[in-house]
Amino acid sequence: MDCFGVKLCFCLLLTSAIFASAARNTIPLSGDKVVLAAEGRSLMASIEDYSEPTANRGHDPPSRTRGRSGKNGGGRRATRPKSPITTNLLLTSLSHFSTANQTPAVAQPSGLGPTKPNEKPRVVVLGSGWAGCRLMKGLDPNLYDIVCVSPRNHMVFTPLLASTCVGTLEFRSVAEPIARIQPSISSAPGSYFFLANCTGVDTETNEVQCETITAGTDALDPWKFRISYDKLVIASGAEASTFGIHGVKEHATFLREVHHAQEIRRKLLLNLMLSDVPGVSEEEKRRLLHCVVVGGGPTGVEFSGELSDFIRRDVHQRYTHVKDFIHVTLIEASEILSSFDDRLRRYAIKQLTKSGVRLVRGIVKDVKPQNLILSDGSEVPYGLLVWSTGVGPSPFVNSLGLPKSPGGRIGIDEWLRVPSVQDVFSIGDCSGFLESTGKPVLPALAQVAERQGKYLANLLNNISKAGGGHANSAKNIDFGDPFEYKHLGSMATVGRFKALVDLRQSKEAKGISLAGFVSWFIWRSAYLTRVVSWRNRFYVAINWLTTFVFGRDISRI
Template structure:
């Protein structure tokens, strides 16, 4: 009984202080109409910012590179606007965890408007159509109403639109496979998994139907494909028997990779991951190439067909149509080529910059990873702020990958010529979770993610369909 009244006291105390804060915010809004009062900042808006003398900076995209620029740019020097069809930043390293309910979707996204723009109109829920580098004008198309098009003038333009999954022209991929790059992809995968289990337990499902529905094929053995397989393995071992009983014994997962999985990792760590996966009874590593994806099966180049209920395609990157249309120098992968200061070649000096998956530094190719994009964004913000004069240099901080069963891989090198660190197993899993927890964008997410982990550990994953 004492515990109950303690809970009631805490609940109403928190509610009281929350109400007081809301009232204070309303009072401040009346006293200073041009102010923003939040838990993080009190910002007095300059309503005459159009005549402030600040340069106009437009950032395309809300991925790792673009968002890093937005978070680090000096808004006293620039009027910053963001143009993106995605109104949130996505913490992609934990995206795989949302596909089976280990984490909830909103626990790994941060709304862009939380960045406190000078004016509400400084975020454009739109897509970039074209760039006129002679007039310094960007043509945009509204995502709400595609018939609405408008132009924006810029003094500086940062292109960080990312890339899309590469299908390599394989027939049926766009129609029948799921990708894993955005929240909507993870939601589709989660929905498909639940639907397939529900179909498998219905009365008219035959043994053949069940085996097909509960067979998941992953194409691509990079970190995304391996980590998705790891999350499915945990879901299978920890939740499926409780939720779907004997269906657990029917589930199968096939990981298809043309070469070796986790090719960018050290060989010892790669071998550890391959052995770990190969020992799992219902998992199969298959060294092969896919020639076609059909509605209910995958066809390999040797003619073999693999019946399945879900195909997850994770095999590299391809440029967006916007990047393809730009009349700037590109490499063979159609990425924009920049100099060491991230300025796009053959454009006015220090006017148009590019970073992330859509760009590459001339003669200095770097991997298309979140770490590279985030580091470029941070450097570019300092450069634009006048705090950096040296060209961009990338120092790899290492790589992490989860392989399931509370085991992970750590492949990193200490800075300033330090020793190599190669870890695997449970200790690496602790490091994997700790590292990503500290890299989450704000304290709200740093609180939500551990709560989701605890809920999953004690109560299992949520299999609700909505």
């Protein structure tokens, strides 16, 4: 008999045994095991309280004598009482065995429905950046249920992100879990964090459509769900601006997320090790070890400074065979650090040049796998290309049917509301003042986003206290003073023990500007105190001390 015939006979015998067992009238099963024998083979199925009558609930299950005394004494173990199994239950079990390898049924659409008048209103926050996390930190969980939808479960402390690329800091030192920023997210019954992307906003029904984030070959397939909101805050941030240049997304690496820094570090260390392999030509070594940074803003300058210090202090000691081939080029279309004082910009140029960074003024026209082409036709070969030319609206923001401010951001009024719809606010890099407000579009800075989040948290708390927390209930409530932004200054590092501090409120205003070691000490002290939790402050301080004493960690993990 072939294998199929054996299996068929086994199934028929097993089915007969099942119906015979179902016909018996004995003690109900409660947490026990049933052994079905057929052709010398047994099937062990563990069943938990499926057919336990109501009268038996809360009582102990039938006794399971494990000793060697009593009725079944004499050295023989007691026999467990047999129990009946309902036909439907066993047929369901068989169905489970026969369909184990089939595709599971698709779940019905689900989500969070509208809140009731006697329940706390729900604030839905899209994003977990500076603006969204500062908002959630300031919201009163006694007034609102807080729901966050984001593709990451942490906030990135972006001012220190460049330091993680070369091992000055560890990656977890700049990542702050959302549950630590707002504990109610993981503890309050009506507050949640969903690892998902928002795919649409329906302002007519006060709903957002979401799709889960999954990764890896063993992950669940993404599914969609809806969330009803009483107040919606769009703080989804922006994405790196490529200006439509061909090849940027395919070949360049951005520096906005932790995984970007991880990718830069792995590629940098990989190129260092590959260039040391016998048989690699000198020309190929120069290409592999040529690090090109496009964008002369604070991110590009700080990364160039960290990279040059890494080369001088660590590469020269641990990769002596290729130390003469590695170099850094910073490409900027106009002036580096254009928002800083002229004296500080000249100091930055001097320090970067002194540390070995080559400064090139030019416009990138095309990016290829191993080189980029400038507007004058010159080619620049590279082994690592980091793109930091600013930010622009994300595809999600572009897809929303909401008014837009200059530059394509979501248009907001003086109270950070989207004026054409009810109960919708927007903060951070994805938003900008409408022209009708007479206010300029604020720069995409962490301090702007953080202060908008703090202001909006206080505003929403006051709205709820005034009885306007639920949807469409805040029409006659005084919102108080509008949002006003006051620039506190700018800081940037330009290498080892060197930094810039510009405390002017604007480029045209007068104020204090410092450069050198004192500025570097101010920069480190300021950002150490701005790290969200004491845990991460401790990590950052320990990482800085470890790097200073033992050097950077160059492990490629």
